[in-house]
Amino acid sequence: EAGVAQSPRYKIIEKRQSVAFWCNPISGHATLYWYQQILGQGPKLLIQFQNNGVVDDSQLPKDRFSAERLKGVDSTLKIQPAKLEDSAVYLCASSLGGISGYTFGSGTRLTVV
Amino acid sequence: AQSVTQPDIHITVSEGASLELRCNYSYGATPYLFWYVQSPGQGLQLLLKYFSGDTLVQGIKGFEAEFKRSQSSFNLRKPSVHWSDAAEYFCAVGGKNTDKLIFGTGTRLQVFP
Numbered sequence: 001e002a003g004v005a006q007s008p009r010y011k012i013i014e015k016r017q018s019v020a021f022w023c024n025p026i027s028g029h030a031t032l033y034w035y036q037q038i039l040g041q042g043p044k045l046l047i048q049f050q051n052n053g054v055v056d057d058s059q060l061p062k063d064r065f066s067a068e069r070l071k072g073v074d075s076t077l078k079i080q081p082a083k084l085e086d087s088a089v090y091l092c093a094s095s096l097g098g099i100s101g102y103t104f105g106s107g108t109r110l111t112v113v
Numbered sequence: 114a115q116s117v118t119q120p121d122i123h124i125t126v127s128e129g130a131s132l133e134l135r136c137n138y139s140y141g142a143t144p145y146l147f148w149y150v151q152s153p154g155q156g157l158q159l160l161l162k163y164f165s166g167d168t169l170v171q172g173i174k175g176f177e178a179e180f181k182r183s184q185s186s187f188n189l190r191k192p193s194v195h196w197s198d199a200a201e202y203f204c205a206v207g208g209k210n211t212d213k214l215i216f217g218t219g220t221r222l223q224v225f226p
Contacts, residue, residue, distance in 0.1 A: 004156070009154075031212060033212070040218065040219075041218055041219075042117070042203050042205070042215075042216025042217050042218050042219055043157070043203070043214075043216050044216070045213050045214070048212060048213070055212070056212075056213065091156060091157070093156075093157075095212070098212060099145055099207040099208075099211065099212050099213075099214065100145070100162060100164070102157075102159065102214070104149075104156035104157040104158075105156050106154065106155055106156045107155075107156055109154075
């Protein structure tokens with residue numbers, strides 16, 4: 001089966017600019033996650049979707065980050081305006097349901113200068 | 114508080130040597146434990162997981178891990194390391210009633226020929 005697709009792979013932007021990341025989960029996976037992985041740290045959950053509804057966005061900085069999952073398939077994560085501390089790898093994952101079946105994408109590496 | 118501690122930031126071993134990566138967790142409920150591996154520029158790949166039952170679990174690529182409840186540990190082992198095992202390794206914890214994974218900060222493994 002095809003894996004979790006993410007684009008772009010790399011992005012460099014200036015602070016205060018906006019950026020968007022895209023994720024296409026494995027077909028049939030109802031649950032989609034966005035994790036932020038800052039250099040030297042483990043991934044941290046930003047937001048979790050079940051179909052097109054938000055399950056958990058408690059760690060999402062909502063003043064600048066937004067995410068949506070239209071039609072319960074693809075998802076986009078947006079940052080506006082970006083700060084230097086947003087430099088990280090943004091990982092998308094999906095699962096059929098539950099904690100045991102995560103599949104991660106290769107991530108988008110964001111550098112804010 | 115729920116957390117994962119990986120005390121070794123960086124480990125260097127010779128090819129063919131044995132390996133043990135340490136992981137300690139703090140979790141209020143029955144933990145579900147995971148080890149993931151991340152090669153440069155790649156997403157996270159699941160090595161193995163423990164939910165219940167036999168405390169010694171076997172994973173892919175010849176890895177195994179042992180759950181020790183009394184020590185709140187879930188150490189990863191491999192009897193003979195290969196050069197291709199060089200990567201970053203993450204321990205993670207979750208629970209029965211949540212999809213959220215809490216990751217440690219990772220251990221970078223370097224393998225010398």
